[in-house]
Amino acid sequence: MNLEKQSVVIAGGGSTYTAGIVMMLIENQDKFPLRKLKFYDNDEERQSVVAKACEVIVKERAPEIEFLATTDPSEAFTDVDFVMAHIRVGGLSMREKDEKIPLKYGVVGQETCGPGGMAYGMRSIPGVIELIDYMEKYSPEAWMLNYSNPAAIVAEATRRMRPNARIINICDMPVAIKKSIADILGLKSESEIVDRYYGLNHFGWWTEMTDKQGNDLMPKLKEHVAKYGYAAAASEGNPLLDEESWMDTFKKAKDVYAVDPTTVPNTYLKYYLYPDYVVAHADPNYTRANEVMDNREKNVFAECERIAAAQTAEDTTIEAGEHAEFIVQLAGALAYNTYERMLLIVKNEGAIANLDDDAMVEVPCIVSKRGYEPLCMGKIPHFQKGMIEQQVAVEKLVVDAYEEKSYQKLWQAMTLSKTVPSASVAKEILDEMIEANASWWPALK
Numbered sequence: 001m002n003l004e005k006q007s008v009v010i011a012g013g014g015s016t017y018t019a020g021i022v023m024m025l026i027e028n029q030d031k032f033p034l035r036k037l038k039f040y041d042n043d044e045e046r047q048s049v050v051a052k053a054c055e056v057i058v059k060e061r062a063p064e065i066e067f068l069a070t071t072d073p074s075e076a077f078t079d080v081d082f083v084m085a086h087i088r089v090g091g092l093s094m095r096e097k098d099e100k101i102p103l104k105y106g107v108v109g110q111e112t113c114g115p116g117g118m119a120y121g122m123r124s125i126p127g128v129i130e131l132i133d134y135m136e137k138y139s140p141e142a143w144m145l146n147y148s149n150p151a152a153i154v155a156e157a158t159r160r161m162r163p164n165a166r167i168i169n170i171c172d173m174p175v176a177i178k179k180s181i182a183d184i185l186g187l188k189s190e191s192e193i194v195d196r197y198y199g200l201n202h203f204g205w206w207t208e209m210t211d212k213q214g215n216d217l218m219p220k221l222k223e224h225v226a227k228y229g230y231a232a233a234a235s236e237g238n239p240l241l242d243e244e245s246w247m248d249t250f251k252k253a254k255d256v257y258a259v260d261p262t263t264v265p266n267t268y269l270k271y272y273l274y275p276d277y278v279v280a281h282a283d284p285n286y287t288r289a290n291e292v293m294d295n296r297e298k299n300v301f302a303e304c305e306r307i308a309a310a311q312t313a314e315d316t317t318i319e320a321g322e323h324a325e326f327i328v329q330l331a332g333a334l335a336y337n338t339y340e341r342m343l344l345i346v347k348n349e350g351a352i353a354n355l356d357d358d359a360m361v362e363v364p365c366i367v368s369k370r371g372y373e374p375l376c377m378g379k380i381p382h383f384q385k386g387m388i389e390q391q392v393a394v395e396k397l398v399v400d401a402y403e404e405k406s407y408q409k410l411w412q413a414m415t416l417s418k419t420v421p422s423a424s425v426a427k428e429i430l431d432e433m434i435e436a437n438a439s440w441w442p443a444l445k
């Protein structure tokens with residue numbers, strides 16, 4: 001079949017994930033052919049390290065693709081079919097603060113969950129809105145596929161502030177968990193799993209999993225999760241699980257599962273159900289941001305510099321993992337009308353029957369040229385409904401706080417989070433976060 005060639009801009013070209021996505025795009029030229037590949041970032045120096053390496057990769061493996069890296073929005077966003085966005089407003093140094101400030105007060109310090117996620121949300125909203133505006137100005141027919149975190153808060157903000165935008169917010173966690181599940185069950189790949197799942201981003205549960213023939217995979221899976229969580233012997237080759245901190249999270253799913261054995265959980269629920277455990281096992285002086293700076297960031301940038309110096313990527317260690325696979329597959333489904341079933345973050349509108357229409361939920365959707373069509377997951381039980389409604393309110397209050405520049409609303413958001421024990425602790429964390437984010441947040445009244 002002769003597929004129409006696509007033009008893609010990666011926004012956040014200097015991200016640690018960019019080179020992996022480029023590898024995946026190049027490996028998928030038969031399924032998702034490109035005419036143009038562009039990088040956009042607001043940090044020219046950072047982006048150029050990744051761009052110089054990717055230029056070599058493109059020249060070597062797919063020289064027919066026109067490649068360009070720029071910090072000029074009009075150059076970046078003109079004539080594109082897809083914007084693949086993964087910006088980190090404030091960078092990893094602000095992530096470090098998001099994680100360390102709450103820990104000082106005995107509260108979970110995490111990139112997307114609890115007060116750290118809210119602080120990050122306040123920084124991300126204007127950055128992502130700006131990308132949407134560039135896309136709408138220069139390529140109004142394009143789709144933005146957005147990984148930029150905190151995806152739940154970003155999704156609520158974009159729903160409210162740019163209601164007609166062609167943006168789809170996504171997360172790779174369910175895919176990463178399903179990859180482990182495929183290992184556990186001895187399946188060839190996670191694409192063999194057909195699932196029913198409901199919740200919010202980083203806050204959801206699977207109710208069903210079958211194989212393509214309709215055989216129920218849950219009994220065998222539950223037996224394993226009850227004993228080992230999502231850790232699988234075969235996961236040793238899974239780059240995500242090479243790191244001990246991620247392996248701990250996958251193992252902890254055992255205790256998360258125990259709270260509701262009728263479902264299997266997203267690993268992120270550990271921050272809400274076992275915050276005391278998470279804090280007790282954290283090092284307040286060396287958090288995940290430090291691990292990422294010392295490992296992923298260092299390795300990716302060193303490898304990019306090596307490729308640029310050698311002017312060849314023949315023996316590169318850069319790999320295209322499931323993170324890259326998911327976003328490229330989603331773009332392919334939209335471009336070529338594949339009607340694939342994928343978990344996306346979308347407006348509820350009845351997908352979870354007993355939850356407000358305007359909540360941004362994560363549910364399976366059918367993806368085609370028409371966009372996405374969410375599947376109905378029906379009514380959910382009291383336990384999940386209670387947790388989800390509390391968390392939806394937290395996310396909405398953060399966006400209220402951003403829009404109204406309201407100290408009160410952000411204090412309420414932090415107070416309401418299941419990760420925070422009291423309004424007084426919430427206030428102490430908030431006051432310190434306001435100082436740390438002075439150059440990023442709007443001034444709160």
Ligand code: NAD
Nearest residue numbers: 012014015016017042043086087088127147148149171172
């Ligand atoms: P990173 O700091 O290495 O890269 C982010 C890049 O964005 C940097 O080059 C930075 O200069 C650029 N940037 C920041 N603000 C910008 C702006 N306003 N406009 C243009 N560019 C801007 O971060 P990373 O660790 O590679 O992660 C990138 C993002 O992807 C983060 O938001 C991360 O949370 C997210 N992510 C999400 C998922 C998911 O499941 N949704 C999975 C993985 C990563």
Ligand code: G6P
Nearest residue numbers: 111112149171172173174288292
């Ligand atoms: C998963 C989540 C992302 C999150 C990332 C953090 O992929 O789905 O939303 O950003 O983990 O990983 P890191 O290695 O940066 O801690």
Ligand code: MN
Nearest residue numbers: 170171172173
């Ligand atoms: Mn995610």
